[in-house]
Structure formats: structure tokens, C-alpha cells
């Protein structure tokens with residue numbers, strides 16, 4: 001840390017919604033004291049939930065107390081980032097800043113906060129169970145010690161990868177940031193199909209979720225690419241072949257790829273729309 005930075009291990013979250021909760025959950029599970037976490041969250045109901053679920057300190061708006069935070073995690077929506085930053089910047093001058101916001105570029109964040117010590121990230125909600133995937137990008141002024149401080153937080157939520165190019169964060173957003181929603185969408189479809197075929201919802205849920213968990217574990221453990229793993233399931237003239245042929249005829253893969261391009265495009269638009277200086 002630089003001489004001007006806070007040396008405490010206190011962390012402040014600006015915005016205490018879904019993503020902040022997922023990271024806070026990871027931090028607490030890995031032994032961070034709840035008293036070392038403060039959350040600025042304007043929504044009363046959400047503040048009560050955070051206090052009840054995690055025992056962290058909360059406040060409705062930014063205050064001088066934020067000065068004790070060595071790290072400030074920005075977990076507000078892209079649409080409200082600028083407003084929140086301008087309200088908060090006076091109290092967080094000496095902190096290192098970590099943004100999880102989609103699209104908002106580090107140039108904007110550094111400008112709004114008046115500091116170059118900004119790391120941008122794209123986590124995902126499996127962080128809540130310690131199985132998140134996060135990509136990180138550091139501005140050039142971010143020191144090795146700052147990177148370590150960020151890694152200490154992010155590794156409580158799962159795995160991470162550093163990116164050399166900030167623009168790649170938009171692709172990460174489309175793949176792993178939004179990715180859990182695609183997985184849940186396919187799980188939903190499998191449950192709907194299963195119940196439509198006469199299984200109970202409970203049975204279909206167990207089968208669908210277990211299939212995703214098992215297949216992901218197999219893909220991770222295997223040296224072979226997913227095409228080969230898929231081929232092993234697909235007996236000639238069998239049931240999987242029938243399903244995959246149906247999907248190919250309906251261009252499911254193409255449409256799915258197109259959907260991820262739409263997500264990437266939206267990340268870029270969010271940066272353009274809400275990230276101006």
C-alpha cells in the first residue's frame with residue numbers, strides 16, 4: 001500500500017444488493033469479521049436483510065466512517081454509479097477501489113473518484129457458495145500490494161483471472177458474469193420438460209441440477225474438450241442424438257451465441273451511456 005492509503009483490513013461496500021451479498025457471504029465464510037465490513041445501502045429493507053443475514057454494519061448513505069475502509073467495493077448498478085461515486089468520494093480518498101459494475105470503464109471511475117487506484121472486476125453469483133469466477137483488470141497505477149489486497153477478497157469467493165485488456169471485461173460479462181442466468185434458464189427448461197413428462201417438480205429439479213453439477217465437474221476434471229465429452233453421451237441413433245439433432249435444426253447453439261453477443265453489446269452500451277466523465 002502507498003503511504004497515503006489506509007492500512008486497515010476494513011472493507012466498505014457501496015450498494016448492498018445481490019452481488020455485494022454474494023461477495024460478503026464469501027468473505028464471512030472465509031473468516032472476515034462481520035465488524036470489518038460496512039455497507040452503504042439506501043434501501044431500508046435490504047439493510048435489515050444484510051444485518052440479519054450477515055451481521056455487518058450498514059448505513060443509509062456515505063459518512064465519515066467510510067474513511068476506515070482500506071478497500072471500497074462498488075456494487076451499485078451501472079446506472080447509479082456516477083451519482084453514488086460523487087456522493088462518496090470525499091470519504092474514500094485513501095482507499096483502493098474495486099468495481100463490480102458491468103460496462104462502466106475504469107477511466108470514468110478514476111475520474112469520478114479522483115484516484116487512479118481502481119481495479120475493475122466481473123464476478124458472478126456462485127461467489128455466494130465459494131464457486132465464483134471473477135475476471136479482474138487493474139489500472140496502471142495499481143500496485144502489486146493493491147492487487148494482492150484485491151485477490152485476498154476475491155479468492156474468498158472462488159477463482160479469478162487477471163486480464164491485460166480492459167475491453168475483455170465486456171466479453172467476460174457476457175460469458176461468466178451473466179452466465180449463471182443462462183445455466184438457471186436451462187435448468188428451468190429441463191425441469192419444465194421433466195414435469196411435462198410426468199416427473200414431480202422435486203424429482204425433475206434434482207435430476208436437472210445434479211446433471212449440471214456432474215457434467216461441470218466432469219468437464220473440469222477432464223483433459224478432453226466438451227465436444228468429445230458430448231460425443232460420449234451421444235450413442236449412434238439414440239436418444240441424445242435425437243435431442244441434439246432437434247437443437248441443431250432449431251439453431252439453438254447459434255441463437256445462444258447470438259444472445260451472448262447481445263450481452264457483450266449491452267455491457268459496451270452501459271459504459272457509453274452511464275460512464276461519461
Ligand SMILES: NC(=O)c1ccc[n+]([C@@H]2O[C@H](COP(=O)([O-])OP(=O)(O)OC[C@H]3O[C@@H](n4cnc5c(N)ncnc54)[C@H](OP(=O)(O)O)[C@@H]3O)[C@@H](O)[C@H]2O)c1
Nearest residue numbers: 015016017018019040043075076077078084100101102123
Ligand atoms: N447480479 C449479478 O449477477 C452481477 C454479476 C456481476 C456484476 N454485477 C454488477 O454488480 C452491480 C450490482 O448488481 P446487483 O445485481 O447486485 O444489483 P442490485 O441487487 O440492484 O444491488 C444494487 C444496490 O445498490 C443500491 N444503491 C442504489 N443507489 C445507491 C447509492 N447511491 N449508494 C449505495 N447503494 C445504492 C440499490 O438500492 P435500490 O434498490 O434502492 O436502488 C441496490 O440495493 C451492478 O453494477 C452489476 O453490473 C452483478
